[in-house]
Amino acid sequence: MSASRLQQLKGHILPENKTTSMAGSPSPLTTHVLNTAMGVPGSNMPLSLHRQDPSTDAWNLITMGTTNNDGRCPGLITKPLFTPGVYKVRFETGQYWASIGESSFYPYVEIVFSINDPGQKYHVPLLLSRFSYSTYRGS
Template sequence: MSEYRLQQIKGHILTENKITGMTDSPSPLTIHVLNTAMGVPGSNMALSLYKKVPSTNAWSLINTRITNDDGRCPGLITKQMFTPGVYKIKFETAQYWESMGQTCFYPYVEITFTINDSGQKYHVPLLLSCFSFSTYRGS
């Protein structure tokens, strides 16, 4: 069963996010934020997905979301929109840590990656603490 909730980012952006499990996601691109400092999912973190426009080298915004209680964003991009190219996910880490009364060294994390075969599924985890982060291509 899916549930809906309204979430707010710093009192300015109001979005409705469908909260589902990762298996319910039609997205060929999935993410999972893990707060390794506390051993919990990185929930309620704002993020933006971009694709590079080859002719201008500019970034085109595809979607903005907030991670769910499990640190995931189901439905981040549709299969139709997911074409070969260079993508970037920007995670708003400063807002995330500030919401817990903490400061961090990295105000945001940008992960840039290339998609050659859009028929595959891609998983991009972000392992995060106040002073470090790591990522890899997951399965």
């Protein structure tokens, strides 16, 4: 891949698209998307955060956002809203790949996880290629 193509991938997001609905708030939950196939951050990827209702198992939308130039989406949730429960982050990977002129096997990725101690910091990264992904609990 050429240096100019890598530079294009690193900066294909406009500054006004760097925010989430809670941007600027310190978040106990963070994420970071890395395009491991190309060695660049997964910038300009739409995502959403949901909490499962324990009485109905339905998913309730908390916020939506877009990753910034570094593949991060600050301000996902505020500390007062971050309570014990089951959460998921849905990454719109198909839209991301299409935005850089590629196709993908996965139209979206949902990472579901449990929060038992909301006083801790949780980091949920997504390592992504067109045909695979992985995640882990980071720090």
